[in-house]
Amino acid sequence: MATCGADFVTIAATRARIGWPHPPFEVPPELAARWDARPAGARAVQAWEQRLRAYRQAHPTLAAELARRLRGELPAGSHDRLTALIERLAAEGQAVATRQASQQVLAALATWLPELLGGSADLTGSNLTRVPGGRHLSYGVREFGMAAVMNGLALHGGFIPYGGTFLTFSDYSRNAVRMAALMRQRVVHVFTHDSIGLGEDGPTHQPVKHAASLRLIPGLEVWRPCDAAETATAWAAALQAAERPSALPRIGVEAGVSRFWAADGCVAALGIDRFGESAPAAQLMRHFGFTADALAQKVRQYLDAAP
Helix, strand or coil, X not given: CHHHHHHHHHHHHHHHHHCCCCCCCCCCXXXXXXXXCHHHHHHHHHHHHHHHHHHHHHCHHHHHHHHHHHHXXXXXXXXXXXXXXXXXXXXXXXXXXXXXXXXXXXHHHCCCCCCEEEEECCCHHHHCCCCCCCCEEECCCXXXXXXXXXXXXXXXCCCEEEEEEEHHHHHHHHHHHHHHHHHCCCCEEEEECCCCCCHHHCHHHCCCCHHHHHCCCCCCCCCCCXXXXXXXXXXXXXXXXXXXXXXXXXXXXXXXXXXXXXXXCCCEEECCCCCCCCCCHHHXXXXXXXXXXXXXXXXXXXXXXXX
16 A cells, blocks of 8 residues: 555656646547547548549559459359369369368469468468468568468458468467457468377477367357368358358367367267377377277267167
């Protein structure tokens, strides 16, 4: 209490010294007027609208394209293009890592989606997030900064920002990820290296619980595709800002903690409910029972027990 009283004495003395006669929390009208940016903002909007009208008259096609991007609408024919891409990747059936599949999807998207703007937090060579045409930002080791910049780009409009890093580093960007969900902005996070499959790096980089924790954020869609076709489907959903999936899975399968799958309507789940070990990925998957045979057994157990 003595310290608090001393603070009040100091504040009062400071007010007297600078000639501030106003009571606490009162902003004098003349000072408030200087901080009021509404008149200047209105003038800026008016000037922008005048320039935009002139631009429409001089360049109607480009102006229409700009308006489309600012509205957040995808180009005409996007649904058909995305469907064809998914079908092609499903037919090819490539056995590639999903980050490599994501790179293929990005290469295709870059040819007809000019507002796509990518980046990576120092891990471009591992995330495989680079697209041609100078539309990639190197953020450095700044996961939170990257996520915050993407929020700003989305709020400005005209861009669809995405950025990549390892899933374990989503801890650093979580506040900005949460803000994107809170503001309902279309921001795409490409989190890679997301399971015990990252065996050679040891359990330090094996984020078995991160996907589940991200799913706790309201309004955030978390996709974890298993192959190239599902990777393209995840990108399609992100770009179209689709609602969450409606035909929920009955059996949850994910190389991460399984305890939350019941909340998504699953009656059984195959997951990894502990940290991994240091070994090659294939050996680890067999060791922890994350195999096709284990999944088949899980499904049979459910079917045998079903009424």
